[in-house]
Amino acid sequence: MIYCKQSTDLICTLKNQCKSVKHIYQVHAQIITRGLLSLHPSSASRLLTAIIHTFNSLLPPAPHRPPHPISYHYLHSVFNLISSPSTFCWNTIIRSHTLLSLPENALFFFIQMRRRCVSPDAHTFPFVLKACAQSNELSVARTIQCQSLKHGFMRDVFVCNNLVRVYCNCGRIGDAYKVFDESVERDVVSYNVILDGFVKGREIERARQVFDEMPVSVRDATTWGTMLAGYAQTKHYDQCLSLYDQMLVLSVPHDNVSIVSVLSACGRMGELEKGKQVHDHIRRSGIQIDSFLCTALVDFYAKCGSIETAQGIFEASADKNLFTWNAMLVGLAMHGYGELLLNYFSKMVKNRVKPDGVTFLGVLVGCSHAGLINEARRLFGEMGSVYGVPKELKHYGCMADLLARAGLIKEAMEMIESMPMSGDVFVWGSLLGGCRLHGNVEVAEKVAARIMEISPEDGGVYSTMADIYANAKRWDDLTKIRRLRDSRKVKKNAGCSLIQLDGVTHEFIAGDDLHPQSDEIYLVLNAIGQHQYQMQL
Template sequence: MVCALPSISCCISSSLTTGKGQSFQISPKPPLETELLHKFNSVSELKLVHSLLIKSGSPLSHLPLSRVASVCALTPSFLYAQRIFQQVGQSETSAWNSCLRDFAESDTPFDAILLFHQLRRHNVCLDSFTCSFVLKACVKLMDLSHGRIVHALVVKLGLLFNLVLQNVILHMYASCGEINDAIILFDKMSQRDVVTWNTMIMQLVKRGDIASAHRMFLEMPDRNLRSWTAMIAGFVRCGKPKKAIDIFREMKQVGLKPNEATVVAVLAACADLGDLDLGRWIHDYSDKSGFTENVLVCNKLIDMYIKCGCLQAAKDVFEGMKKRTVVSWSAMIQGLALHGNVDEALGLFSKMIQTGVKPNDVTFVGLLNACSHMGLINEGRAFFARMTSDFAITPSIEHYGCMVDLLSRAGLLQEAYEFINQMPITPNAAIWGALLGGCKVHKDIEMAEVAMRHVHELDPHNDGYYIVLANIYSEAKKWEDTARVRKLMKERGLKKTYGCSSITINGLVHEFVAGDESHSQSEEIIEKWNELLVPLRQKGYVPNTSVVLLDMEENEKERYVFGHSEKLALVFGLINLPPRETVRIFKNLRVCEDCHAAFKLLSEIVKREIVVRDRNRFHIFKDGCCSCKDYW
């Protein structure tokens, strides 16, 4: 039973005294103009205002009821708030719901759970809004147990007819990892809207189940922009940028215009695939739509241009940004490093510090990569030390990997080995793989075998490491050891990842693999290559057949080397691109030494800039030189 409010007016004098002995004079102004009326922050201040209203004869309806609920919700004065609601004569549910919403959206969502229990304990009438706000708190807390309690209450109260509430429950189960429960609920729903479908699609995408998400997408009776964007982002996340772009083109065909979230997802796909033409279209569209005011869009534009080999365009976006985040600076530093502009990368870091932007762990990955690509050993050591001493950043496995790569590339293999053994965290296969890569560059078979023993234990099914070791043996003419490695690969069911290079012309991506003769222009490509061989040999080109792992005749090795995927892609580009236009090639593996030497000479012969993005970095060939300065 709710008790009647006690008479307070009899206790009120012409002036009220606060707990600090100060007098609170009753203002002659109307109650709505008093300072405390809408600004009380505690129960004591609420009671003071309450007394004022009674003394002045103003109705209690002047009190902001949602604020009353807020200050009393989790205090012993809960019943006091209920008595106020009763005297005002308004439903208390909406006031408590407002409080629940604020708690659920705050940094302390568990307060919403506590208030929920308080409401049930005092028999407050609950509605669909009450349940939805508590469920929102459960999602933030990943609190499945309370989520199930609310679900049961929804059924008990007969609120399952509410589609909005059903969607919230669906989202709760999926977000808390109970995707099977979410699917069961989804299948039982008598009605669904686009939010229902989008909820399932986005949660499946987050779990990496892109196939199920796509099936649902195709079954949807209606799709909105959020549906398309979720699928585009999903395919990018699972490493299928080409499919993401296909989905985007379909979206455009049905007449939907991309928003900022869509643009960010498509730019990520363009970056992964190297689709510069579409990336430029997105940039132009973003400019016209005002999206380039969004720092996330600009950061993705920088990333896209860098990964497509357009460093200057990335710089232009960076310089044009009104606001830059640490992501913006880090992306440019990494991009400059990947393109061989190491001095500029280090200078940009200094400018970043001067502007007051604090670097993060990603920034230092870029800096250490820059040092590694150019063999700046002392600078790399200094940056690694400054991470902790100047910026309190604890080095991660990536930073240790960069240091091992730096030392190994520079030929300090013993130091790199000792560095690994002194690491405070357990080295992974990538760490030992970096040492193995340095052994290949410096032809150290003994250290390579040490590194390979660790790689063999940590990542026994990665074919790349076996290929590197086989290459080391091959270059040393140790054919029996080469054969042993190949036999071991066969026993383990491992197949060599073949070199694959792609080039985009007129919006179409053309892919080539080593020795590929299936392309419609294969005969023309072979003819053109033979034509180019004449000036190549005149400039001193001699095929580097040491990259061939097999023991075969020299002329067969040469023919094998001539069929490398990046050479096929380059010749195809020379045939089909306008004169003097830059040829941009993307390779899934490290560019080989022979192709690197040939491309330097060809850039001078054909008077073109050739940009090759391999697994590790960019090589910009121009006028007979490469941006990597032959250190890669």
């Protein structure tokens, strides 16, 4: 009885007081030196459970949980001390490897469990299916589904939820929905998993159908956040804002995922007032502005033209990551603050934030708009050698645009032709725009021929060449290019304008007949300059 009490006390110490891996080793050593494992074989099972509980408390929360090689080997050694592991012991070792992001090991132990003819229970299959979801093991998941059905566990909500998650992760959304549809019992996790699968598969209409069928009382913040993110990612911005209004009516608690999605939609649609209301809600609710929410606010205000407000939010935030810096740099680039952008880039480097391709895209665009040619050349040359960022086609496109705008047509042409990859319509189109700006007809004809080879249906190249010929007074060539466009039945994409007036966004397409209300809006905008509005061409 004394040894049993000692074993129990030490294991309780392991579970409740150990604060590091070293402490775990010390308690384990005491159990071994006192011979408690040999006297009480069941202590090995309890020890394994306590060790896994302690390791789990020491590791960072998912999804930032890294593999832990020390715990991997250590758990194996403890598990091997158990002469006849029970189902509970097998479940424990399988679950531990899913927690440590070692799904292959979890599946290995499940296979060993079945080879030893140990019967699984209702807890076994959810743990194994989590491992399948982590490793995208579709074939194994199908086998687990068959075994779950054989053992009568397909009615278990946890088994069904994890099976749906596996199929969603593997891109088998049809199979996932079939399991969901046939499940006897559903909880909020059931709905959230299938919603997330539809959203990631960009099947937003099917996601909305499931959302509408879901009882209102079951929906939680994750449910609403998933739908809002889905609408924002699929560019259904108006529906995103409409759903957000429903949240307000129903007094649904907001989380940061929901707010970030709504701010993204407001920024894309130019809904400045709506975004301000969301920002006010953040202040009133006392929601902590983390790096992701700060990034969303900076991006929103920059897109809506309030670059000073974006800058103030950025400066006030103590939690900045790479995305936050990129949002600030891209916002400054959009507004043509080239010198200020370079200052922020220098601060970013001094703060030891490693730039990426988006960072340099914003920097090069800002230099292009501000005409900072030498600075752009230097940073473009230092991308790989100094910062370790590979040059992509979009970076070459920015440089081509910058050089062409500055009239350095020959240098831009040489750079494009020396690229390690083939130029696309955007790269060549940047050079063509420079040729139009500076009246270089000879190079423009060569560039236009390249663009027509890459994208014959692009109507912009014909319009640009028509402008170039017209400016050069080459009327015969102008007639030829228009006839060529008509013979190929190429149509130019219509331009779109957005105007916001009194909180309502109005969209106009080039060639539309203006309705009386639209005429009235234009008259008001011309007569009264105090209304806030945004136009995107």
